[in-house]
């Protein structure tokens with residue numbers, strides 16, 4: 027079943043100083059099925075973040091439609107959680123309160139149930155011992171984990187993730203690749219993740235969409251390797267090499 | 276505490292030298308009283324209660340005036356943020372009035388309010404309001420957009436965003452503005468008390484004023500010392516701990 031569908035989505039931004047408008051997305055269409063892990067791959071500035079903002083409902087497309095679970099998206103709501111490029115955790119709250127913030131608008135939960143849900147999600151990302159830490163006391167990798175827990179806690183229909191690993195060192199990244207695959211399997215969440223790293227896309231996604239500049243889906247490549255995958259798997263390198271050809275072209 | 280020791284030594288040497296200079300007759304006591312004379316004045320004024328009643332009157336005025344100025348500044352700051360029209364009119368006025376030394380409000384205060392407490396409050400409010408309003412507006416404007424977007428994605432909107440995101444995110448800067456506003460309020464009140472003579476209830480500033488009229492330099496210097504101490508104490512006892520808390524929790 028399709029969870030998220032974007033059809034003919036266009037987005038322009040006013041150009042610098044009244045110059046030509048910048049086209050960020052040009053008639054982009056895609057469909058994401060329930061439980062899928064899809065990676066969007068594209069060069070810097072090709073409109074990846076814009077695509078996620080529109081999918082989340084934070085920005086309105088100039089043309090085209092976004093439909094989530096059969097309903098047209100008109101604004102942000104907690105059923106489509108967006109994880110930002112830089113974690114965007116609130117520094118005036120501690121880790122646990124950040125996760126609880128995500129649960130503020132979830133109906134039908136008592137205070138105690140929310141607390142339990144927040145603690146479970148922090149346990150899942152491996153931050154149980156850091157609930158009362160302040161954001162500035164966390165490493166970059168831990169911040170992304172906390173942001174992931176905050177996004178997962180409200181149990182959204184789809185998780186939209188914007189280059190969560192680009193600012194991290196290689197070792198932290200590999201650990202997170204393993205963790206996010208495990209979490210995806212455990213929760214069965216639908217994930218749409220954006221990246222400009224080919225190997226990362228191949229390592230995580232069941233399907234890789236390649237975006238041209240400006241944003242249009244240029245190719246849709248399945249990755250038929252069993253999860254969990256490792257970055258060091260030679261088969262993965264082969265698929266990555268194949269997909270790279272689309273990026274150059 | 277380690278840092279306090281050199282400072283104490285320097286001050287002690289300075290005071291001893293000052294006392295010696297006064298005893299040796301290098302400076303006339305009419306122009307500059309000795310530290311001991313100042314202490315004696317403070318002790319006497321403290322014992323017969325004048326100092327404390329004046330201090331009470333002054334702090335009462337300061338509290339009322341500052342609270343009014345801070346609340347007004349907060350409100351005006353929000354308005355300046357929310358309305359481009361207000362920003363282009365009131366905002367410009369605020370920028371200008373902020374630079375106006377607060378004594379300049381005293382003549383108007385007397386004409387409008389007479390020799391009343393109202394005149395005191397007016398000067399304090401005018402002295403602090405504008406700078407607080409400008410800092411509040413700047414603080415809100417500086418809140419990173421990403422926090423607002425994150426809050427909206429999680430379902431927050433309207434006044435909930437303001438209460439749970441904009442205000443806490445802007446708080447450190449708002450506090451900086453409040454602290455600056457406090458410094459302005461304190462200066463304004465001293466100007467007002469020296470300028471506006473209320474016969475029935477007098478504060479610290481009036482004590483300073485009478486000291487000059489009586490040519491009692493020990494009183495003038497003694498009151499100046501009190502003014503400095505009050506300023507320091509409020510800064511240390513109220514603003515510094517809050518500032519430290521914010522730094523500790525947010526790591527800046």
Ligand SMILES: Nc1ncnc2c1ncn2[C@@H]1O[C@H](COP(=O)(O)OP(=O)(O)OP(=O)(O)O)[C@@H](O)[C@H]1O
Pocket residue numbers: 039040048049050068069070071072073074075076077222
């Ligand atoms: N708010 C905006 N105002 C004007 N132009 C914008 C705005 N947001 C994005 N753009 C432009 O739209 C294009 C796509 O931007 P976007 O941030 O979506 O790229 P991206 O693929 O996420 O890049 P990166 O990989 O560097 O994050 C860029 O040319 C950018 O300059």
Ligand SMILES: [Mg+2]
Pocket residue numbers: 074075076111188
């Ligand atoms: Mg981006």
